[in-house]
Amino acid sequence: MFYVVLLAMVAAFLALRLYSVLGRRSGHEQPLPKPAEERVAAATLPRTIDMASEPREPALRAFDTGAEAGLRQIVQAEPGFDVARFIEGSKAAYRMVLEAFWRGDEAALRELALPEVEAAFAQAIEARRAAGHTLDNRLVSIERVRIASASVVNGEARITVRFDADIAAVTRDAEGQVIAGSTSDAVETHDVWTFVRTLRSPDPNWLLADTDEA
Template sequence: MAHLKRLSCLEHAMTFDPLNILLLAVALVVFWRLKSVLGTRTGTEKPPIDPFQAKRQDVDKTSDPPGTVIRFPQNANPAPQQNEEREPAEPVWKGFAEPDSELAAALENLASADPAFTPRTFVEGAKMAYEMIIDSFAKGDKAALKNLLSRDVFEGFAGAIDDREAAGQRVESRFVGIDKAKIEQASLVGSRASITLRFVSELITATYSKSGDLVEGDPMHIREVTDVWTFERDVTSRDPNWKLVATQAPA
């Protein structure tokens, strides 16, 4: 009798309820969909994105102020290693002034007031500024000029641009290159540093009237141009850039 009862229970266990079969099928479908969407972990997954990380990086980034600014290169001589023999430093003015001259003394004063200053890096920055100013003036780009010129010089350049536009004239200019950029004078009065350079450059420039007639210059001819420009900077300022404060006709 006991054997018959166990057999009856076994037969009852093997009997599947249709509702149970349906629930099992639904569970399998849901599991399969979740697996296809979520995938499986392999141990090489990327960490979750931190939305605040990008904001922190944006805050840490430094950017130049709006407008066009020429960053004059700074002195980047590497510091000597420990136990490395130091060679005697050459005078800062060497190659740019004669010994015992006023210019040599002035360049030494500038280097003492601003340890980052060297004539070589200054001249390289001034050449970039010269080319940009010439190009911006030809294009009538006052926004670019404003950050490179002092107020008085900017007003003169802007007035010339306005007169040119009022006459309906346009300028086509192409900068060929700078043949020479020579420091002629330098001074330090208080914290105000001043350096005058003579530029000799080659340009192709032509001015056209409103009707398209050639007014001045030659679009097919390279012209040699000499400019004497003076740049100034406050050596106590955190801004490393120099501005054009004066232009004069070459002597």
């Protein structure tokens, strides 16, 4: 059964697995979840990253049409799954993974990603260290999050999410001098990440399975 993230727990569990952002049920859900059709069709995307607030403007559909069938499969397999809450959790996961990579925290990345993805991160971190470089990056804002596709294959759920964000990216040398990027300008980024989880597994963790640019 899926769990729902608690806003108050996000900061305390930033070093934990994706369970902390795509998991953890609050205990305040309705005893009987809405039918799968209602929860998928009614899913909306808040305009801000405040997980406690409701959208103040007309909500946006949170997923592409092509993702609907896969989301219905996931909801039917695990009725506790909620599309809107998954999107809120994916935004927190996006920040966690980026910040862990930027600071070179390989231990945190191992808890957040599949081995092959973590290995790619580790290789990039090692190359950065060998060059004597450090990243002084900052996630300025997440402008838009949308589920691009969803599927269930052999009992494994896969959800691909597009993140449109503004990032201030700065690379410094061993002396701390800026050699690339800007401390004052943010760059528009468009990332497409895929998260996976075995349905009906006692392990509630979603793991990062793939990263790409849109």
